[in-house]
Amino acid sequence: MENLIKQLQEYTVLCVEDEDGIRKRLVNTLKYYFKGVYEASNAEDAFYLYKEYKPSLIITDIEMPNKSGISLVEDIRKNDIETIIIMVTAYSNEEYLLDLINLHINQYLLKPVNSDSLLNGIIKAFGNKLHEILSFHKDLYFDMSQRELFYKNALVPLRKRDKEFLILLYKNKNSVLSYELIEEYLWRDKSMSIAALKTFIKEFRKRIPIEIIINKPQEGYKLINF
Known part of the structure; x- marks a missing residue:
């Protein structure tokens, strides 16, 4: 596990979460693992940061005002099926799960997300890109x-x-x-x-x-x- 964590330092991540407290906690944890961490409180800003910085990984909430995380991923997936994406939600909804499969989501996490479930989800999402x-x-x-x-x-x-x-x-x-x-x-x-x-x-x-x-x-x- 230690070697897998070290390999994450080669990558960057974009964290998208509209609740400030949750986003700050996630970002603080992600800074331990990644060489670059970007953050956005809404899907519009997130899409701008995605185009600007092309992060290796995107971790986004599904339920956000104005524009959902699913809509954000739909925009990204129009021309990009390579970027690793983890979706986070407070609800286990079968309709969401079907959408996520069609959008080539790499991992799905349920809230509340703690440091262990976050790290495990990230490692699973990277899959064969990380090796021992x-x-x-x-x-x-x-x-x-x-x-x-x-x-x-x-x-x-x-x-x-x-x-x-x-x-x-x-x-x-x-x-x-x-x-x-x-x-x-x-x-x-x-x-x-x-x-x-x-x-x-x-x-x-x-x-x-x-x-x-x-x-x-x-x-x-x-x-x-x-």
Whole structure:
């Protein structure tokens, strides 16, 4: 989750809500996640900001005076089906739901919206645009969607067992990865000899551009905290 949240900092968001108190709370929360946050209290101003700034995400209330959130989205969707849109409403209305499906809405949130439901809704709305990144060092990361390791944005060729070892190390980053766990997850139904493990670790270290593990004698291996 932490890595997914970090990726949101690459995006911008427009928050549309006519109730000032609710909008201010939403905007304050959104500022923790996004590099740019725009706000509007009505659909007319929101459409102007949309055309001006082309935000990555739009979060809009449905029920607003003069012009509804659905009308705003209809205007946007005339020429744009790519922008991610989350609709917020106090009512669970089947008629609204049908309209939202036709307008390619990415997510639908019911009021009251708290910080957890907002974040979960945002992550679901982004879908595959966000992917899990395992960071081992500021220059070294493993992209779970591609199952590839990168160093300074360059691909690091690895074997299947190397990748499994990296994932296992990350899952146990706050503790020592025991020999028993290594044998269970990397050797599976085969027996792991100490000689085989030493050979694997030696070759693994050669393929990784920087040293990221330390050996804990008679215990196992641990990620280095950079």
